[in-house]
Amino acid sequence: MHPAQAKLSEHALLKNYLLDRAYDEMFAGPDDLHPHYEPLFERFSSLPADELQRRKHSAELSFLNQGITFTVYGREDGGAEHIFPYDLVPRIITAAEWATVERGLTQRITALNLFLRDIYNEGRILKDGVVPRETVYSCKHFRRQMVGLQVPRNVYVSICGTDLIRMENGEFVVLEDNLRVPSGVSYMLTNRRVMKRIFPQLFRNYNVRPIEQYTQLLLGALRSLAPEGRPEPNIVLLSPGVFNSAYFEHTYLARQMGIELVEGRDLVTHDNVIYMRTTGGLRRVDVIYRRVDDDFIDPMAFRGDSILGVAGLFNAYRAGNVTLANAFGTGVADDKAIYAYVPDIIKYYLGEEPILQNVKTYLLTDPKSRRHVLQNLDKLVVKAVGESGGYGMLIGPHSTAAQREEFAQKIEADPRNYIAQPTISFSRAPCLIGDNLEARHVDLRPYILYGDKVTIVPGGLTRVALKQGSLVVNSSQGGGSKDTWVLSQ
Numbered sequence: 001m002h003p004a005q006a007k008l009s010e011h012a013l014l015k016n017y018l019l020d021r022a023y024d025e026m027f028a029g030p031d032d033l034h035p036h037y038e039p040l041f042e043r044f045s046s047l048p049a050d051e052l053q054r055r056k057h058s059a060e061l062s063f064l065n066q067g068i069t070f071t072v073y074g075r076e077d078g079g080a081e082h083i084f085p086y087d088l089v090p091r092i093i094t095a096a097e098w099a100t101v102e103r104g105l106t107q108r109i110t111a112l113n114l115f116l117r118d119i120y121n122e123g124r125i126l127k128d129g130v131v132p133r134e135t136v137y138s139c140k141h142f143r144r145q146m147v148g149l150q151v152p153r154n155v156y157v158s159i160c161g162t163d164l165i166r167m168e169n170g171e172f173v174v175l176e177d178n179l180r181v182p183s184g185v186s187y188m189l190t191n192r193r194v195m196k197r198i199f200p201q202l203f204r205n206y207n208v209r210p211i212e213q214y215t216q217l218l219l220g221a222l223r224s225l226a227p228e229g230r231p232e233p234n235i236v237l238l239s240p241g242v243f244n245s246a247y248f249e250h251t252y253l254a255r256q257m258g259i260e261l262v263e264g265r266d267l268v269t270h271d272n273v274i275y276m277r278t279t280g281g282l283r284r285v286d287v288i289y290r291r292v293d294d295d296f297i298d299p300m301a302f303r304g305d306s307i308l309g310v311a312g313l314f315n316a317y318r319a320g321n322v323t324l325a326n327a328f329g330t331g332v333a334d335d336k337a338i339y340a341y342v343p344d345i346i347k348y349y350l351g352e353e354p355i356l357q358n359v360k361t362y363l364l365t366d367p368k369s370r371r372h373v374l375q376n377l378d379k380l381v382v383k384a385v386g387e388s389g390g391y392g393m394l395i396g397p398h399s400t401a402a403q404r405e406e407f408a409q410k411i412e413a414d415p416r417n418y419i420a421q422p423t424i425s426f427s428r429a430p431c432l433i434g435d436n437l438e439a440r441h442v443d444l445r446p447y448i449l450y451g452d453k454v455t456i457v458p459g460g461l462t463r464v465a466l467k468q469g470s471l472v473v474n475s476s477q478g479g480g481s482k483d484t485w486v487l488s489q
Contacts, residue, residue, distance in 0.1 A: 008033065013045050016436045023170050024439060025091060025429035036092050036487060037430075043202050044089065049435040055198050056088050056432060062194050067248055068187070084187055085480025087431045090195060091442060091462040092206070098458055098486045101164065101172055104356030105446060106454045107346060109160050112179065112333045113450065114349040116156040120146045120329065130348050131341045135365075138416055139338065140386050141180070141331025143294060145301060149318055151327050152225050158325035159218070159289075160448040161185070161461075164356070166427035173357045175443065177342070179334040180326060181291050185447050186249035187481050188461040189214060189256075195483040208485040209458035214447065215256035218289075221451030222257075225323040226286045233286035236260045236276060238267070240292050240308045250291055264292070269312030272319040287323045288313075294328055336385040336419045337363055360422055364415040373420040374411065377404040380420045382411070395471060397423050426471070431464060431482070441465040443473050444484065458486035 008014065008031045019027060026037040033041055044052070063083045093101075118125050119136055126133045136142060161182030163175040192211055196203050219235070226233035239250040241263050254261035260276060267285065268275050275282035290297060296306040301314035316322045332338060340361040343354045362369040362380075373380055377396050384392030394407045411418050428439035446460035462484045463473035473479040 007031070011045060013435075013437050016433070016438050017430070018439060020425065020428075020439075021168055022425040022439075022441070023166050023168050023427040025166075025427055025442070026439075036094055039205060040090070040092065040202065043199070044432075044437070052088070052432060052435065059086055059088060059194050059198055062197070063190070066190065068190050085464075085466055086191065086194070087440075087464055087466070087480055087482040088198065089430045089432055089437065090483040090485045091429050091444075092485045092487065093444075093459070095487050095489050097172070098209075100355065101446065102456050102458075104172075104174075104354070105162055105448050105456055107350065107352060107355050108162065108174065108177070108342065109157060109448050109450055109454060111346040111349045112160075112177065112342070113154065113156050115345050116327075116330060116333055117151070117154050118349075119332065121148060125345070125348055128348075130344050131338070135337055135341075135416075136332060139332045139335045141294065141329065141335060143329035143332075145314060145318075146327070146329040150320075152227065152320075152323050155225060155450055156327040156330050157333070158221050158225060158450050160450070161445045162448065164444045164446065165359075165424065166444075168425065170427075171357070172444070173359055174339075174342070175359060176336065176339060177334040178445075179330045181293060182445075182447070183246045183249055183291075184445055184461045184463075184481075185214065186252040188447070188459065188484070190252075191461075191481060191483040192459075203485075206485060207488045209488050211457040211459050214457045215253060217449055217455050217457065218253070219257045219259070221449040221455070222287050222289055222325055224451035225325060227320055227323060230286045234276070234284060235287040235289065236262045236267075236285050238262055238264070238288050238290045238292055238297075238310075240296070244291070246291065253289075259289075264297075264307070264309045267310045267313075269310060269316055272312070272316045272321055274310065274313060274316050274322045285322060287325065289325050294331065297328075331386075336361075336383055337365075337416065340419065359424060362420040364411055364418050364420065369420075370411065370415055374408055377408060379423060381423050382407050382418055382420045385417055385419060393472075395423065398471075423471070429462070429464070429482070431466065433466075433468075438468070440468070441471055441473065442482075459484035 028034050060083060068084055125131050157179045161178040164172045165175050166172050222235050223233060236259055237250055237254040239261055251261055262276060266277050274285040276285050292308055295303045297309040298313040299306045299309060300311050317324060340363055343358055346354045362373050364370045380396045382394040426441055429442045430437045431440045442462050442464050444460050444462050446456055449455045462482045464480045464482055465471055465473045466480045
């Protein structure tokens with residue numbers, strides 16, 4: 001045992017650190033640190049409490065000065081902007097652990113792209129009964145307008161953020177896929193910049209793999225999708241506008257890539273070609289990195305009351321004159337009911353066993369599963385299939401009888417709209433809470449890019465359930481984030 005670990009459980013910094021059945025990212029046992037966390041603990045324990053607080057304040061000030069905020073709607077403050085809560089203690093992942101994650105995510109996005117191409121064209125997987133037709137066609141994100149349409153290079157999902165959790169045995173599993181307009185990557189990048197400034201020597205000593213190349217890799221993936229005959233494509237980022245909760249991210253990514261940030265009113269369609277209004281006149285647009293959902297992106301094709309999109313955009317897309325990342329209709333593959341079939345989807349298209357497993361999922365359209373779930377609502381997590389951000393969810397062990405009764409009625413009324421999963425005590429990592437280190441539940445959202453090839457920057461956004469005992473990591477529900485260090489060796 002390392003000398004510093006002899007009375008580790010009695011260390012002042014750890015007086016409130018509790019271990020439970022969840023996998024602990026820092027501790028292998030009560031007085032036994034995982035080797036890759038030893039230098040980090042030694043560094044943090046060598047600093048006085050006031051110095052740790054000074055560095056924490058410096059990080060928060062940096063976020064404030066950079067405008068790194070998010071908006072939570074429906075609050076008493078009327079949806080004011082808040083600093084994204086940031087924890088000073090990095091989450092560390094070994095090279096071997098990351099290698100497995102990287103292979104598993106590459107396999108998964110490859111299979112999901114094949115699935116999307118298939119269901120909008122030949123429909124082989126539906127004919128073979130691997131995924132039920134009614135599950136696909138009843139998905140609110142399935143777009144009949146995409147049937148038979150050829151997508152450039154057959155890439156439906158160019159940008160993906162897949163949420164992973166670590167189980168009690170230490171294995172990473174997939175909690176959900178985000179294949180429409182995944183957010184949060186700007187926080188991953190700014191967390192890293194702040195961490196390198198706050199703990200420069202510790203960062204260097206750890207030999208952490210870089211992530212700063214993400215925006216250039218994203219730009220390369222977008223360029224690879226340009227329509228034929230457009231060797232120097234004009235790429236724009238389409239945002240819903242300044243009132244969107246992720247507007248900081250939109251401005252940040254556009255600036256980092258050196259592309260124009262536009263809103264629907266900045267674009268116009270003429271003869272099935274998209275143009276951007278500029279002071280020098282109209283300029284053709286070839287690739288749109290869109291951060292606007294399908295429903296709102298073209299009032300002629302989808303919601304007629306939308307003022308966020310561009311009239312005629314879908315026709316220009318169908319004509320092959322502009323490419324979107326991600327394609328229309330990709331949300332069908334991150335429907336939480338479709339999620340249950342992803343292991344079978346991987347086997348069907350790739351002939352391989354899934355490298356990263358799913359969480360056990362009950363489909364409530366099945367009468368037997370539905371009865372089981374309704375009898376055990378106090379033990380399970382129920383999720384609405386099309387919601388995100390921690391909304392439309394019941395966490396059984398933390399719910400009231402009235403809440404369970406409400407969800408039981410919702411399930412009975414519309415079983416297709418819900419799935420259920422066991423309540424998982426996913427891994428916990430050390431966080432600086434006051435002057436002490438305490439364990440909090442964390443997940444991980446790596447970002448996968450699919451252009452000419454699949455690219456994943458090493459790490460991702462580690463989200464933290466900062467409220468003691470909470471299992472909800474979403475910022476809209478009181479969660480925060482921390483830097484994720486993937487080691488080179």
